[in-house]
Amino acid sequence: xxxxxxxxxxxxxxxxxxxxxxxxxxxxxxxxxxxxxxAFVDALTKAGWLAALIPQEYGGSGLGLAEASVIMEExxxxxGNSGACHGQMYNMGTLLRHGSEAQKREFLPRIASGELRLxxxxxTEPTTGTDTTKLKTTAQRxxxxxxxxxxxxxxxxxxxxELMILLARTTPFxxxxxxxxxxxxxxxxxxxxIGKGLTVRPIANMVNHETNELFFDALEIPxxxxxxxxxxxxxxxxxGLNAERTLIAxxxxxxxxxxxxxxxxxxxxxxxxxxxxxxxxxxxxxxxxAYIEVEAANLMRYRACELFDAHLPCGxxxxxxxxxxxxASWEAANACLQTYGGFGFASEYDIERKFRETRxxxxxxxxxxxxxxxxxxxxxxxxxSF
Ligand SMILES: Cc1cc2nc3c(=O)[nH]c(=O)nc-3n(C[C@H](O)[C@H](O)[C@H](O)COP(=O)(O)OP(=O)(O)OC[C@H]3O[C@@H](n4cnc5c(N)ncnc54)[C@H](O)[C@@H]3O)c2cc1C
Numbered sequence: 001x002x003x004x005x006x007x008x009x010x011x012x013x014x015x016x017x018x019x020x021x022x023x024x025x026x027x028x029x030x031x032x033x034x035x036x037x038x039a040f041v042d043a044l045t046k047a048g049w050l051a052a053l054i055p056q057e058y059g060g061s062g063l064g065l066a067e068a069s070v071i072m073e074e075x076x077x078x079x080g081n082s083g084a085c086h087g088q089m090y091n092m093g094t095l096l097r098h099g100s101e102a103q104k105r106e107f108l109p110r111i112a113s114g115e116l117r118l119x120x121x122x123x124t125e126p127t128t129g130t131d132t133t134k135l136k137t138t139a140q141r142x143x144x145x146x147x148x149x150x151x152x153x154x155x156x157x158x159x160x161x162e163l164m165i166l167l168a169r170t171t172p173f174x175x176x177x178x179x180x181x182x183x184x185x186x187x188x189x190x191x192x193x194i195g196k197g198l199t200v201r202p203i204a205n206m207v208n209h210e211t212n213e214l215f216f217d218a219l220e221i222p223x224x225x226x227x228x229x230x231x232x233x234x235x236x237x238x239x240g241l242n243a244e245r246t247l248i249a250x251x252x253x254x255x256x257x258x259x260x261x262x263x264x265x266x267x268x269x270x271x272x273x274x275x276x277x278x279x280x281x282x283x284x285x286x287x288x289x290a291y292i293e294v295e296a297a298n299l300m301r302y303r304a305c306e307l308f309d310a311h312l313p314c315g316x317x318x319x320x321x322x323x324x325x326x327x328a329s330w331e332a333a334n335a336c337l338q339t340y341g342g343f344g345f346a347s348e349y350d351i352e353r354k355f356r357e358t359r360x361x362x363x364x365x366x367x368x369x370x371x372x373x374x375x376x377x378x379x380x381x382x383x384x385s386f
Contacts, residue, residue: 007066007070007302008066008067008070011067011070011071011074012070012074014047014049015049015070015071015074015075015078016074016078018043018044018047018049019074019075019078019079019080020078021043022037022039022040022043022078022080023079024079024350026039026040027040027079027080027081027350027353028347028348028350028353030208031208031347031353032347034204034208035208036084036160036210037080037081037084038160040080040084041084041085041088041160042114044075044085045085045088045113045114046114048060048061048112049071050085050088050089050114051111051112051113051114052067052068052071052089053065053068053089053090053092053093053096053243054092054096054108054111054112055096055108058096058104058105058108058109058112059108059109059112059113060108060112064305064308064309065243065246065247065304065305065308065309066302066305066306066309068089068090068243068247069246069247069249069250069301069305070250071089072086072089072247072248072250072251072254073250073251073253073254074254075251075254076251076252076253076254076255076258077253077254077255077257077258078254078258079258079350079354081208081354081357082247082251082254083156083207083209083251083357083360084157084160084209084210085119085157086247086248086251087118087119087120087121087156087157087161088111088114088117088118088119089247090240090243090244090247091118091119091120091121091165091240092107092108092111092118093239093240093243094121094165094185094227094236094237094239094240095107095108095118095165095187095227096108097236097239097240098185098227098228098232098236098239099187099227099228103187103224103227107163107187111163116162116163117157117160117161117162117163118161118162118163118164118165118187119156119157119158119160119161120155120156120157120158120161120163120164120165120190121155121164121165121167121237122152122155122158122164122165122166122167122188122214123135123152123167123237124152124153124154124155125137125150125151125152125153126151126152126153126213130367130370131386132167132234132237133173133179133180133183133234134173134179135150135167135168135169135183136150136151136169137149137150137151137152137166137167137168137169137216138150138168138169138170138172139166139168139169139170139184139186139221140170141170141223141230143223144222144223144224145220145221145222145223146168146170146186146220146221146223146225146226147218147219147220147221148166148168148186148197148216148218148219148220148221149216149217149218149219150168150216151213151214151215151216152166152213152214152216153203153213153214154203154211154212154213154364155211155212155213155214156209156210156211156212157210157211158190158200158210158212158214159200159202159210159212160210161190162189162190162191163187163188163189163190164187164188164190165185165186165187165188165227166185166186166187166188166221167183167184167185167233167234167237168183168184168185168186168233169182169183169184170182170183170184170230170231170233171231176231180234180235181231181232181234182231183231183233183234184226184227184229184230184231184232184233185226185227185228185233185236185237186221186225186226186227187225187227188219188221188225189225193219193221196219196220197216197217197218197219197220198214198215198216198217198219199214199215199217200212200213200214201213201214201215206356206359206360207356207357207359207360208353208357209360241318241366242304242308242314242315242318243308243318244365245304245318245319245321245322245365245366246301246304246305246308246314246318246321246322248322248325248326248361248365249297249300249301249304249318249321249322249324249325249326250301250325251325251361252297252322252325252326252328252329252358252361253294253297253298253301253325253328253329255329255332255333255354255357255358256290256293256294256297256325256328256329256332256358257294257332258354259290259329259332259333259335259336259351259354259358260287260290260291260294260332260335260336262336262340262349262350262351263287263332263335263336263339263340264278264287266339266340267283267284267287267339277339283339286331286334286335286338286339287335287336287339289331289335290328290331290332290334290335290336291332293324293327293328293331293332294325294328294329294332296324296328297321297324297325297327297328298325300317300320300321300324300325301321301325303317303321304317304318304320304321315374315378316374316375316378316379319366319371319374319375320371320375322361322366322371323368323371323372323375325361326358326361326362326368327362327368329358329361330358330359330361330362332358333351333354333355333358333359334355336351336355337351337352337355373385373386
């Protein structure tokens with residue numbers, strides 16, 4: 001299936017060639033075993049695809065967000081799931097934008113080569129959820145160290161990472177002027193931390209997504225692992241969200257095309273009442289509608305990339321791209337499952353796996369309601385509701 005806007009064909013060809021070695025059965029077996037696609041992620045890393053956004057001077061390929069988004073899109077469009085590795089592409093942005101030169105020299109080249117995986121970002125907490133500024137995990141300075149206490153939830157890929165970016169409160173909520181002040185970000189060496197103040201408890205969940213509860217009990221972090229200035233961590237995290245949202249939008253777009261492609265093929269082949277089911281408009285129309293919506297989301301994705309890569313404000317476009325794409329991929333998933341009828345529920349067709357995977361994007365990394373509230377407040381000028 002073609003689309004009206006297939007840019008960056010050379011990148012698409014490269015990622016598709018790599019993905020061809022990892023067919024449906026590969027991802028199906030990993031999903032059934034609740035395993036991790038080590039071989040796939042290794043191959044992507046060795047080929048340099050996950051280092052797309054790291055500047056060349058630090059060992060990456062220094063590509064723009066548009067190119068990076070096409071890499072993520074293609075992984076999902078080929079039947080895989082970028083969720084296993086997308087953190088490696090964008091978590092380093094915090095370090096790149098706000099780290100000291102010494103931190104960048106120490107970490108970025110080894111992240112680019114894959115020697116160090118910075119796959120994890122610890123923000124969400126069980127008692128405060130989306131209300132991030134109320135988070136309760138604290139990091140207290142004691143001499144040349146910070147001591148961390150608290151709890152996080154839904155922190156992904158911790159067990160497939162050497163490093164994690166951690167957001168914790170360094171000044172109590174009661175002592176700050178603005179609620180977004182007083183939080184800081186740290187780079188945590190997970191091999192040193194686990195078992196020495198950090199306990200990781202995996203969460204069984206609907207998707208094959210390695211995600212965990214984290215318990216911090218007097219975890220000591222060297223003070224030099226603070227990124228940027230103490231107290232500005234929340235702003236630093238926000239700075240990275242536009243890239244993250246746009247990349248996730250691209251993953252949804254990849255899923256959307258995958259579902260429509262599969263459904264259109266099946267609707268042409270499956271004969272019921274002596275004719276292909278795709279001859280019925282009741283089968284055609286939901287697929288046509290889903291295709292239209294994926295195409296529209298695709299345009300907004302490129303608009304967000306264009307602005308981001310030109311260093312222009314793109315908060316609204318990145319949020320809208322994520323909203324449209326997550327909705328479109330979910331509609332496409334639904335239409336595809338319906339087209340397959342009963343067979344859509346059988347694992348061997350991979351529809352039910354991708355159906356579960358794409359549903360996540362309406363909730364994480366940002367839920368749909370929060371995007372709507374962003375647009376209402378920041379684009380339409382409506383009063384803040386919370
Ligand atoms: C598989 C998975 C992986 C994840 N990986 C990570 C990770 O690596 N790192 C990390 O930090 N987090 C991660 N998350 C957490 C994710 O970002 C949160 O689940 C998400 O931001 C929503 O927060 P919550 O679950 O606490 O929901 P809540 O904040 O409890 O909200 C529940 C529902 O209420 C709605 N809601 C809440 N407040 C409002 C309001 N004011 N107006 C309208 N609606 C509202 C929300 O939209 C949501 O639908 C992951 C989550 C999942 C499921």
